[in-house]
Amino acid sequence: MKRIISLSVFLLIGLALRGQTEKEINQQVQFWTSVNSTWRLSEHWGAMGDFHVRRNDFLKDPNFYFLRLGGVYWFNDKISLAGGGARLWLAQPALDGGWNYAIENRIYQQLLWRNVNGRAKFLQRIRNEQRWHEVLNPDGSVNRIRFSNRVRFLFSAAIRVFEDEKKPRLVLSDEILFHFGKEIVYNTFDQNRLFVGINHKMGKGWSFDAGYMMVFQQKYSGFRYDMNHTIRLFFYFSPDLRKKKGKELPHYPVGDIE
Template sequence: MKKKFLILFLLSYLFSFAQNEKKVDQQSILWTRYYNVLTLDDHWSIHTEFDNRVFLKPIAENLFVFRIQGRYKWNSNIETGAGFVYFSVFTQDPQQDYDFEIPEYRAQQDITYKFNINKITINQRVKAEERFIHNASKTELLDGTTFSWRFRYRLQAEYSLMEKENHYLKAIVYDEIMLNAGKNIIYNTFDQNRIYAALQYGINKNISVELGYLKSFQQRPSGVDYFNRDIIRLSIFHKMYW
């Protein structure tokens, strides 16, 4: 009797472990973006961003992002912003190609605090996002949206490698953690962690380019499915003045 009980206990334990075992999808993605800053005066500016993301193995469209926000610079250390984001998600799995795109609409607010230590600039950002994701099945869009919150904290350091007239070269590293909240969030309060390293080169006083590597580890709504993503990010920054 004791042996039977022990066998049942071991089987149930192994079954429970198998049910909770993580399923991690390894993915490689290329992010390309154009980021425009229109400076209105010493305090106000408008930031506009176009971001396209493509899977590399195999090549497939991941998603497209449009973001616009107004920002206010309180002083040399503190800046705040608020804006709107539109996502068009083609697929999260490069092996699956859907005939429709899933829209997501976001409002966002953030506060950024930065200060300098010699040639290093430390930048801390706290951001809140209100996310409205269009409901969808595996075959079509459904009526309505699902709402959730996401809170983000990023700690970033920038180090000046070269600065000459209108040209510069700097190294950038950061770590960002994201947490979900809301009644629809059950298994994935932790959303993801991003670690990033890049070089940014100022071509002139208005245009700079940045090439970096981003490691993203993200938990999916099931709680046991994860994305482990290796991301190459190419950015063009364009400054304009009113």
């Protein structure tokens, strides 16, 4: 399965690159941190929310701030459905040397499946997003609102490499994103996010993951790309308030990634 997913990712990236005579790749280093929470309130119902901060040139410059809220319905301990709204503030250089922020509003729906197989915990997610994002003029005023629909496919595995359950797990994940809309002409392939790191429990519903994420994103022009070398540190708080809890499964919140 992992080989098939890897080959698919490289094939899709290759197709996105093919046919472009001149490619401009912008290499940059980023830092991305967040607090993610999923509250299971009953056997079937719960709530979720997360807040993200991503910065460019490691910590020097702002990239975006992101807030998401939603509700969750669990069919069982393995399969859940979620939906809600979100807002993103995307930093753009201002004429005075400061920063303007383009606002993006979202509505999203997602289906998530989790399972445990031997020493590995697996998570797969399909998320669909409707996005309304501001396109700014150089002076920071709003030129227009661009609409797009984005579909995201995530596969993640947390693998126990130590016999001691209290020690960190190795995490491997990949997410590929496509978007569609009137102005999406040259970059139906939006981006790919490959992550390698560790996940570690801190107790009382808290855990974190830390590691390296490579974000390869195609811009609207079709021939410009961002290659973001991202240091990622995510915190998770996932309380289960049911009186009778199910089998332990991957403790990622259902809304773990922007």
